[in-house]
Amino acid sequence: MTAAPSVPTETFTVPLRTGITASVNLDGAGPDLLMLGGPHSAELMRGFIGPRFTAAGFRLITVEYRGIPPSTVPPGDYTVSQLTADLIALLEQCELAPLRVYGYSLGANVTLELLAERPDLVERAVLGGTRTTHPFASAEMHDEFLARVAAGETDPPPLTEMLLRARLMFGPRRLASDAFTGAIRQVLELPPTEGHNVPGLTAASRRHEPSPERIAAIRTPCRVIGFEHDVLTPASGAREVARLLNAEYREIGNCGHGAFIEQPRELTRLVTEFLGA
Incomplete structure (x- = not known):
């Protein structure tokens, strides 16, 4: 199983007033849909589910966060507030708003x-x-990684790391x-990606825990999707966010955190059903 070919119809960079240059990809034609993913290159999600969104009639917009080339890679740790400020500057400078957004994982925090x-x-x-707060497994994993980086320790053996990623990302039926x-x-x-500041983006995810009051004040129409076997952001946390937002909640069964790989058809159906095209 590999990601589908992803050839953006347009790729460009934008110097932002926040001090970085952002790399942006546009695919397809129709209402604008901004897809924000995890702390990895936007190319990964765009490859697996991008063609489904463009086939549904959206113009898909993806952007590389600060810390992921070819966007600017400042040293040190980042915050979700910085990533959000970059995004606001991009949407305003390129006159892309208002638009519809699908935010996943770190991208959900930014959203x-x-x-x-x-x-x-x-x-x-x-x-x-x-989620709001980090569950134990996610918090410990992030803290352990950041501690290893700070201590200058080497990564775990490649096979060990690969198996850990699989356990964290996918449900037991798939595994x-x-x-x-x-x-x-x-x-x-x-x-x-070469030059990718993984620790900087990991720190942004780890240190972001929005307060219930901040979430409850949001009035934009939302749908929240949880994944039955998600270890990193358990479905219970997604349900709590939906409750605070007074939003629709849907859950994908037999699925872990990596829903865009495990259940791409059902995931894109639930997104496009709510966002329309």
Whole structure:
């Protein structure tokens, strides 16, 4: 299983007033849909589910966060507030708003901040793999990684790291399939983009815990999607976010955090159903 070919119809860079240059990709034609993913290159999600969104009639917009080339890679740790400020500057400078947003994982955190800070920029949004506080497993994993980086320690053996990623990203039914795990191994073993500031983006995710009051003040129409076997952002946390937002909640069964790989058809159906095209 590999990501579908992803050839953006337009790629450009934008110097932002926040001091970085952002790399942007546009695919397709129709209403604008901004897709914000995890702390990895936008190319990964765009490859797996981008063609489904463009086929549904959207113009898909993806952007590389600060810390992921060819966007600017400042040293040190980042915050979700910085990523959100970059996004606000991009939407205003390129006159892309208001638009619809699908935010996943770290992208869901950024989407929540965007909705809290600038609701005028978003028509409606879908949040996938989201949460308020970090569950124990996610917090410990992030802290251990950041501690290793600070201590200058080497990464775990490649096979150990690959197996850990698989356990954290996918549900037990998929992992019981040799065909699935064999096919997805090449994705799990992909190294970060050269120059990618993984610790900086990991710190942004780890240190962001929006208050219930901040979430409850959001009035933009939202749908929240949880994943039944998600270890990093358990479905219970997604349900809590939906409750605070007074939003629709949907859950994808037999699925872990990596829903865009495990259940791409059902995920894109739930997103496009709510956002329309």
